[in-house]
Amino acid sequence: MSISPKMALLEEYALVARALSAPARLSLLEQLAQGERGVDTLAEKTGLTVANCSQHLQQLRRSGLVTSRRDGKAVIYRLTDAKTLELMDLLRIVAERNLAQVEHILRGLSDGEEAPEPVSRADLATRIADGAVTILDVRPADEFAAGHIPGALNTTLAELEWILPTLDPTIEIVAYCRGPYCIYAHQAVAILRKQGLNARRMDGGLPEWREDGRAVLTKATPE
Template structure:
């Protein structure tokens, strides 16, 4: 894989694209903070590498991951970066650890706690991503709606928040906001892509 393909894949992971739902280049660009031209170039690199597929819908070209195996590749790339890049460690310490220094919940622990009805699972991704796939039983409150929808959450029930992966800021921001309001809340150790790649159950709307 070339450096450009690797960078493209990381950007696409941040967008929340999956193998079961399609996004346009415009939507991906908006979610990851790239220009449309830059996002389109990234997507073309991934399409040539066989990592994403595309189809035309009117004037839009919609993209999705080629299959769920790409999720494993994205997870592996993230792990390599965490272990070997000093910049990643600096970002983790300066941003992520400041917002959540508690031990995150593992996938296995969350699965068991949801079966025992011990937690509220909170998905803070946009509603279109939630519709394509989510942790079974999860409640969807996008981060930008959290402030106005606090009444939907039980303050006496532990909450586990998740989003797109271990470096997704949405869940960190949600945890910080909810703790400031007295909720007992932790976050999932990673996100839906890793959950899906581990073969755990996923619900769809």
């Protein structure tokens, strides 16, 4: 028995929704938002086995959220387009607005305190131009090397206490990380504010900054 065009469309829309239904696949999308990656790298970054990682990537590819290319024997994946990143962020927004457990988890990152409002990317760009902000990139060093906001300092959460004495307490600190699902910036801000520093996180992460068309440096690019 054939189905109606509407039901056929809904089946396709549901394919995308099902692709987003596994935490492992959301984690893979977060990694691919940083840039294209091979299966081995994605497996290492997400803690998945290579076989399991490949299965999840096939689901994402079938739903149209990611695409792939061959590089010799390796298969390299990337987000299909910027709309995938927008979809990831919309999922976050809906969850934060409607799920009490999400708010509870986020408050826990700040020891129960309400986190300060994030700094918009446009505002941060203006303040960078004015030299009125310290920027912290709290992603791993390899991700920082692949691309970062000009002038950003790279530190992991574990290393953050080492650089505290070098931070100017009179200048606001803005931290950023991977994007919609990354919590490193939330945690960094909580640590910095506990030390009495004026710190906030940037709204979004490096992928959104890049998608805005703003400058991104690599380690090979002169500051």
